[in-house]
Structures are given as structure tokens and as C-alpha cells.
Amino acid sequence: MVKFEDVWLKYRHPARQGDAAAEALRGISFEIPEGGFRWLIGPSGAGKTSLLKLIYLAEHPEKGRIDILGTEAAKISRRDAALLRRRIGVVYQDFRLLPQLSAYDNVALPMRLARRNETQIHADVTEILRWVGLETRLHARPDELSGGEQQRIAIARAVVARPKLLVADEPTGNLDDEQAHRLMHLITALNRLGTTVVVATHNMGLVEKWPAPRLTIEHGKLTHAE
């Protein structure tokens, strides 16, 4: 499902010039079976986002082999990579909502890209917005929403097209405890329905409340994999 074999990542423009640890990821190997759930934990700057970027095809590794949803990432065409991205739901650490679009249109984006019809889009988007508790904020633009609401919109957009793989980068960062647990209910529900899930976090309280296998990363190295 997701498989890394000795994966190295080096940013072309390192944040810290001439640093010995210019490589953001060093020799990462792990495997997540279909339908699995993994916590990705580690301190800030450890490389969690970098690892997730490789999973959702936003970076190319310097070295090593990555298999995503049964395809070797390095071997696919640009077009197939785009089609593969449609099967991966991503909750970005910084949400990446489009400011000019309403909550509804932001959530509808993946479905419109996949050329679903508007009736289907309407049904799915309203359902998912109800699911994240934002059915009354359909027309609000991102700048009219609180951080927590924006995060829920970002989550709704990630799951609306029923991805096979869900990748979430600190998705509870802007949520209070109650909202965070509500979100975890949603994510585990999706996981039970068969979606493979990777959630990066440094909120250890959350990890302890929702026990699942962990991938621990420090200084770009996987120090612990379950």
C-alpha cells in the first residue's frame, strides 16, 4: 500500500546552508499495509512533513524506492502521477484553502477536477460538511472562518472524493481537545471503512488516547517503526 525502501530526501535549497544534516530524510524504510493506520511522530523539524510530501507525491526522493497504492512512484508518467494524486486525500499543515472560493467550493474542488456531475458534488459536499459540523458555513470564505473551522474544511476537502489513502499533517494543530477528538472519530471511521491513514502529530496526548502503530522520526531518521 505504502512502502519506503531506503529513501533519502535532500532539498535543493536547504533551509540551513552548509548544514551537515542537509538531508531532510535519511535512509527511511517502512511499510503500511492496505487499511492500516499509522501515527507519524517526532519533534518539530524532524522531517514529518517531508516524509508525508513523498507519500503524496509532492517531492521526489534523492534516492530509494517508494511504492504508493501499489505503484512505484518513480516510474509513472506525469499524467499517471496526477491520477494517482486524486486517490490520495491530503490535509496540509497550512490547510491550503483557496481564499477566493467559498467553503463549499473549496470542498468541491477535488470532485470538480475529477469531473463529477454537480448533482453528485452537491450531495457529497453537503454530506461531508455536515460530517465536520460546518453545514451552516457553506458560503463563508476561508478568511471568514476560524482556524479550527478552516482546518475542518481542509479535512472535508481531503476526504470528499473518498480517497484510498489519507495523509494528514498535524490536523489537530488548530483544534481544541473536543474538536480534536471529534476529528479523530471521523478519521478512524474512515479507516474502518478501508482507507489507509497516516497522521503526523506532535500531540502525544492524542496519540495515547487513540492507540495505533507509530512511526517515530528524529533528525530525518526513522528511530522506531511498528
Add this chain to the structure above:
Amino acid sequence: MRNEPRRRADYLGLREALGDRLLPVLVAAMSFLAALAMAGALASATLAARWQGDAASQLTIQVPQPTAPDASSKTSRLDSVLAALKAMPNVADEQVMSPKDVTALISPWLGADPAQLGLPLPGVISARWVDTAPPDALAPTLDKLSPGTLVQTGALWASRVAALTTSLQACAAAILIIVALVAAAVVAVATRSGLAQRRETITLIHALGALDDDIAGRFAARITLLAFAGAAAGAVLALPVLAWLGALAAPFAGPAQINDVFNLPPALMFALPGLPVIAAAIGWGTAQLTVRGWLRSLP
């Protein structure tokens, strides 16, 4: 969702991102220039064809020692040549120039009256060649009657007019090429600025799995529309100017042109509607290349 269909058609917000004013205005200016260049080329070709015909049919026959007896010794050389020309069916409008006219014609070249210089004046006959074949046999025939007779045709003039036309057309072609290149550059700049303004949107939809074809297609469709509209406006704005130029040229163009719409060469009436189509094609191609090149920087 009242607005869904519209939003769906423009969910990148390209309407705002691709300067709706600047691009069509610049393309309109290009189209206007192109229309003038095409009109110039076509008009010069039309006029040149006529002038060339006029000049080529002009005959000037010089008879040295016009009063000396001719080969048969019956009449003067000038009269003999004149009679021969009159007898030819493919020569018309023969006229003997008076010695005064000949003097007037020659003295500027000599800087003085030829009579004062003691130079013998040739007899000069002007005429018109009314045959399609060139007057090659004319000179030898006349030379037999009166040795040393020279036949000058307007061929030199005709070839000068032809050269002028060719260079005018080369200029027009150069202008058209430059205008097309500038239009492509304008489109590339407008596309790049649209991409920069919508960078966030495009990188996001790319990340969500939008195909390069889709993204490039959306931009190209918008640019094509703007370029087409701009070029159409430019061509329409050029019409009154062309009509005015056509009216200026009408007296030189001869009666055949007078009744044409706007006095414009008919070819131009076909070429003008082609301008928006060509501008649209340049817009589409340039936008496609620019967007695809830009997308290459994304993973």
C-alpha cells in the same frame, strides 16, 4: 447553489487573473498594425500591376538624322519610320515630338540648349505598344529603314516599379512577422502574470491531481478568447483608416477599383477576417507552451 455552473466553468478565477483589458488592447494594436501592413502590401501590388502595365507599353523611338533620306531614298528617315509604325497593328498613338519638346527633354541632361552646342537633334516618336508579346522585333525592323534608330520601352521603369513593390511587400512581411512575434510575447507575459497571480490556486489543483492538459487548456481557452476579441476589434478599427487610404489611392488605381467596397483590394476583404483567427491561434499556442513550461517546475 445558484452560481455553481459559472463557478464550475471558472473555478480557477482566471477571469480576474488574466487582465481582461490589457491583453485585448495590446492584441488590438497588433492587429491594427497587421491590417495596415497587409493593406499596404496588397495595395502596392495592385497599383504596381497597373503602373507596370502602363510603363511597359510606353515606346520611345529615336531617329538620328531625321531629315536624311531613308534606305529607299524616297522620304526622310523620320517620315519613313513614322509610316512604318503607323502600318503596324500592334503600335498605336504614334506622335512625333516637336523639336522644341525634344530640346526641352534633352537640355536638362546637357545643361544647355543642344542647338547652341551644335548637336544634331534626333527625331523622337512616342507611341504605345498594344500587344501582349514584347516588342523585340521592332528595333531591327526600324533599323533597316533608318540605321541607328533606337527603340526604348518602359521595361526599365516597369522593373523599377516591380523592385519597389517587392521591397514594399518584404517590408510588410517583416512587419507582419514582428507583429506576430510581439503578439506572442505579449501573450506569454500576460499568461505568466496570470500564472503568478494564481500560483497558489494552480499549485493546489496540481497537488489535487489536475492534469497539465486541463490547466494549460483552461488558460489557453481564456487567452484565445481575449486574443480573438482584441484582434477583431483591431481589424474593425483599421477599416476606416484603410478606407481613407483607399480613397487617397483611388485616382491612381484606375477605374476598375472605384466601385469596390471602400476601394480596398478584394484580397484584403478576405485577409482582414483572418486576423482574429491568426491572433487566436498565436494566443492558444503561446499560452499552451507558457503554461506547460511553468508547470514543469511542479513535481
